[in-house]
Amino acid sequence: MKISRLHIDGFAVEDYQTITKEDIAGGDLLLKGGNRSGKTLTINALLYALYGPRATLGIQPGRTSTVEIQFDNGHQLHRGGGGRSYDDGTEEVEKEAAEDLLEELIGPEDITTLQFVHSETDKLPLSRLSKPQLIQSIRQIIGSNLQQELEDYRDERDSLEQEIEQVRRTELAPVQRELEEIDIGQVESRLEKIEKLQSLIDTGRIEIIRDRLLENEELNEELQDLYDRKRTIEQELRKKDRQLREARRYTQEVNDLILNAIEELSCPVCDQVVAESTANHRLDRGKCPHCGQDRSLDDLKTNLRSRVESADDTVNQLEAGIEELKEEQAEIENEIDSIQASIPDLSDLNDLTKFTLEDNNYDIEAVAERTKNELEQHRAEVDRLNTQKQSLEEERDEIQDSLDEMDESLEQVTERIDELERDSFEEIVMSFQEKWSENYEALAGELGLEVRVEEDGQILLPGNGGPRKYSELSTGESRLLNLAFAHTAASVARENENSDDSFEVVVLDEPFANLEDDQRDSAIDFIRDTDIQYIIASSNESLQRHFDPHQVEGLQTMTVQLTWDDLDE
Numbered sequence: 001m002k003i004s005r006l007h008i009d010g011f012a013v014e015d016y017q018t019i020t021k022e023d024i025a026g027g028d029l030l031l032k033g034g035n036r037s038g039k040t041l042t043i044n045a046l047l048y049a050l051y052g053p054r055a056t057l058g059i060q061p062g063r064t065s066t067v068e069i070q071f072d073n074g075h076q077l078h079r080g081g082g083g084r085s086y087d088d089g090t091e092e093v094e095k096e097a098a099e100d101l102l103e104e105l106i107g108p109e110d111i112t113t114l115q116f117v118h119s120e121t122d123k124l125p126l127s128r129l130s131k132p133q134l135i136q137s138i139r140q141i142i143g144s145n146l147q148q149e150l151e152d153y154r155d156e157r158d159s160l161e162q163e164i165e166q167v168r169r170t171e172l173a174p175v176q177r178e179l180e181e182i183d184i185g186q187v188e189s190r191l192e193k194i195e196k197l198q199s200l201i202d203t204g205r206i207e208i209i210r211d212r213l214l215e216n217e218e219l220n221e222e223l224q225d226l227y228d229r230k231r232t233i234e235q236e237l238r239k240k241d242r243q244l245r246e247a248r249r250y251t252q253e254v255n256d257l258i259l260n261a262i263e264e265l266s267c268p269v270c271d272q273v274v275a276e277s278t279a280n281h282r283l284d285r286g287k288c289p290h291c292g293q294d295r296s297l298d299d300l301k302t303n304l305r306s307r308v309e310s311a312d313d314t315v316n317q318l319e320a321g322i323e324e325l326k327e328e329q330a331e332i333e334n335e336i337d338s339i340q341a342s343i344p345d346l347s348d349l350n351d352l353t354k355f356t357l358e359d360n361n362y363d364i365e366a367v368a369e370r371t372k373n374e375l376e377q378h379r380a381e382v383d384r385l386n387t388q389k390q391s392l393e394e395e396r397d398e399i400q401d402s403l404d405e406m407d408e409s410l411e412q413v414t415e416r417i418d419e420l421e422r423d424s425f426e427e428i429v430m431s432f433q434e435k436w437s438e439n440y441e442a443l444a445g446e447l448g449l450e451v452r453v454e455e456d457g458q459i460l461l462p463g464n465g466g467p468r469k470y471s472e473l474s475t476g477e478s479r480l481l482n483l484a485f486a487h488t489a490a491s492v493a494r495e496n497e498n499s500d501d502s503f504e505v506v507v508l509d510e511p512f513a514n515l516e517d518d519q520r521d522s523a524i525d526f527i528r529d530t531d532i533q534y535i536i537a538s539s540n541e542s543l544q545r546h547f548d549p550h551q552v553e554g555l556q557t558m559t560v561q562l563t564w565d566d567l568d569e
Contacts, residue, residue, distance in 0.1 A: 001106060002026035002504050002533040005070035009080075011038075011045045012059050015558045023550050026072040028528065030547045031537040033555030039537035040119065042555070043509045046535070047116060049079050050102065050503075051109040057123055073501070077102065106503040107493060111140050115486045115503060117479075119510040124482040125489075126470060131457025138432045138453070139424070141489050143496035147428055150420045153413055160410045164403060172399045179392050184385045191378040193352040198375055200348060201368050209353065210362050212345045219339070224358065226336050227351050233329045240322050247314045429453055432492060439491075440484035445522035447477055451484075475514045480523060483511055490532050505533045512540060 004026055008019040016038050021029065033039050044059040049067035053060065066080030076087045077098075086098035093101055106112055114125040114137060121127060129137060139147045200206040213220040340346040360366040433453045441448035452460040452467070459470040461477070473481065486506045493502040512520040524546045527534045536543070544552055 001071045001073055001075070001501050003029075003069055003535070004072045005068075007066070007068040008042060008045045009066045010062075010064040011048070011067065012041050012061050012065060013038075013558070014064075016041055017556055017558070019553060019555075021553055026533055028534045028547060028551055029536070030543060030552045031535070031555055032539070032541075032544060032552055033537075034539050034557055037539075037555035037557050039539070039555060040509055043116065043118075043507055043535075043537055046507055047113065049077055050106070050112065052079065052084070052099075055109055055113060057118055057120075075105075105501045107496075108140075111137060111489070111493070112503050114141075115490050115505065116507045117482050117486050117509065117511055119513065121475065121478065124478065125485055126459065126478070126482050134453070134457040134459070135429060135455075137489075138429050141493050141496070142428050142432060143493075146420065146424045150417065150424060153417050153420065157410065157413045157417060160406055160413060164406050164410065167399065167403055167406070172396065172403065175392055175396045175399065179389065179396065182385055182389050182392070184382065184389065187378060187381050187385060190352075191375075191382055193350055194371060194375050194378055196348070196350070197353050197356060197367075197371050200353065201364070201371060205348060206353070206357075206367065207364055208345050209349055210357060210364065212343060213357070214362060219343070223336065223339060223349075223354065226332055226339075227354050230329060230332050230336070230351060231355075233325050233332070237322060237325050237329070240318055240325070244315065244318045244322065247318060425455055429455075432488065435492060436484055436488045439488050439526075440481055443484055443487070443523045443526035444477075444480040445519050447480060447519060451481070476516075476519065479511060479514065480519070483508065483523065487530065487532060491530075504531075505535060508534065508536045508538075510538055511536060512538065512543070517542075 003024055006019065006021045006024060006029075008016075010016060010018075019042065031039055031042055041059065044056040044061075045065070045067050046069075047055040047057070048059075048061050048065065049069050063082055064080075067078075068080075069077045071077070074089050078085045078087075083094065084098045085092055085094045086101050087093075088101070103109070114129075116125070118124060126134070139150065197206070200209065213223070340349055356367050356370060360370060430453075433451060436453075437449075437451045440451055449461050454460065459481075460467040461470075461473065461481075462468070463472075470478065470481070483506075486508075490502070490504055490506050494504055496502060512523065515523070520540075520542075524543065527536075528546055
């Protein structure tokens with residue numbers, strides 16, 4: 001699909017001149033103008049028409065912007081005033097349906113926009129792509145059946161990874177936490193003490209212990225004081241253990257803390273959890289890890305960072321405090337043991353027996369009644385907890401078995417992807433590399449050299465001292481290499497087996513800056529001889545002679561109407 005007619009009005013700024021070009025007819029178009037004439041705005045207007053505000057390069061179109069494109073197949077695209085529509089001659093669709101139809105015809109935004117070669121070096125197509133993204137983009141551009149098979153397996157892998165994460169976080173993790181919270185040991189320890197007290201009651205030993213305590217009031221008070229101190233220390237230890245667990249959370253990185261906070265959250269629409277990699281990526285870009293919207297996380301991160309920075313000190317202080325309490329607890333227990341050992345009849349006394357006697361005013365019948373009730377309650381509680389634990393363990397094992405099966409399937413799919421990537425590299429990437437090299441050598445003149453793409457996505461060109469990376473090329477070389485890449489992408493996409501149509505247009509913004517005359521002429525000759533449509537924005541007057549008069553659209557400089565006197569009023 002080439003552009004046949006173009007209308008742009010009020011794009012981004014109030015004094016942007018209206019462009020109406022009715023006679024493009026799929027041919028090349030030169031947008032000629034000097035500084036502040038709106039050349040770059042016009043390039044962004046085309047991006048805006050195709051994919052909306054998100055596709056523009058640092059430009060905010062505004063609601064007054066209107067762009068209309070008619071393609072050489074008769075289809076018409078309109079975008080402006082917050083609306084968009086697409087008419088294929090038989091039906092006009094709007095909003096998301098228009099977006100979907102256009103993407104189906106010319107391809108996704110991240111691929112088609114590679115055919116837009118910007119004037120700024122860091123916004124050139126190859127500068128925007130990471131090495132893995134370059135390989136992936138080339139595969140998508142070619143779109144062979146082998147690539148489609150690879151994409152199908154990748155979709156299956158992504159689905160499996162999402163399902164595994166969903167099960168792990170929303171099913172397995174809650175069960176594991178429940179298991180960790182079941183403290184049977186504490187209840188069983190309490191039950192042992194109750195059973196020992198019941199034994200003392202059954203054998204009559206409880207009456208002897210009571211008599212010895214009541215006979216020696218001073219001894220009784222001393223033991224009571226020691227047992228009270230022991231209980232207070234045990235309560236303080238439990239409190240500090242909780243504080244220590246909380247403090248240890250903040251020894252992680254700030255982003256990890258935020259990710260842990262959304263561990264169990266799922267999307268309210270699709271009920272899917274946010275993948276950890278996605279959440280992490282959003283955090284790195286300053287977005288909300290859950291919804292992906294722009295949010296200022298500075299205050300949250302500052303608060304967390306201060307807690308992280310003090311976490312180690314807090315943990316050390318708590319651990320030291322716990323150690324001191326345990327030492328004091330041990331001293332008290334030794335003192336209790338020493339006192340009770342000096343009086344044989346008190347050797348079976350423990351904290352539960354002492355507190356039960358004290359709470360019941362040393363009434364043996366009341367002690368027996370209370371002990372009987374507590375014994376029944378704690379035995380029932382132990383049975384309940386054991387049953388609950390067994391049920392949770394069975395549930396955990398079932399979930400884990402399911403996860404193991406999914407992990408095995410994921411491993412098989414990943415192996416198949418690796419195999420297809422290896423097998424398809426020569427068929428897909430190398431074929432693109434060959435055409436890219438041909439185009440680069442043809443348009444770059446003496447600068448033209450064979451392009452090599454490594455399996456990791458590294459771009460290499462020959463150099464006197466050995467292979468040169470993309471980052472080591474001169475400005476002119478990198479600009480021409482990007483132009484050749486965009487041309488190759490447009491021409492190869494046209495042959496895509498899995499697409500109904502393609503965008504047979506390359507859009508250039510000041511493409512020949514920093515090029516010598518012969519290099520510029522070579523590139524222009526290449527552009528004019530190809531059947532790919534080129535839309536070029538340039539301030540270079542000499543380019544006009546390469547185009548027919550109707551293929552040149554002059555852009556007027558947008559004058560600044562206000563002076564400092566006006567602004568100071």
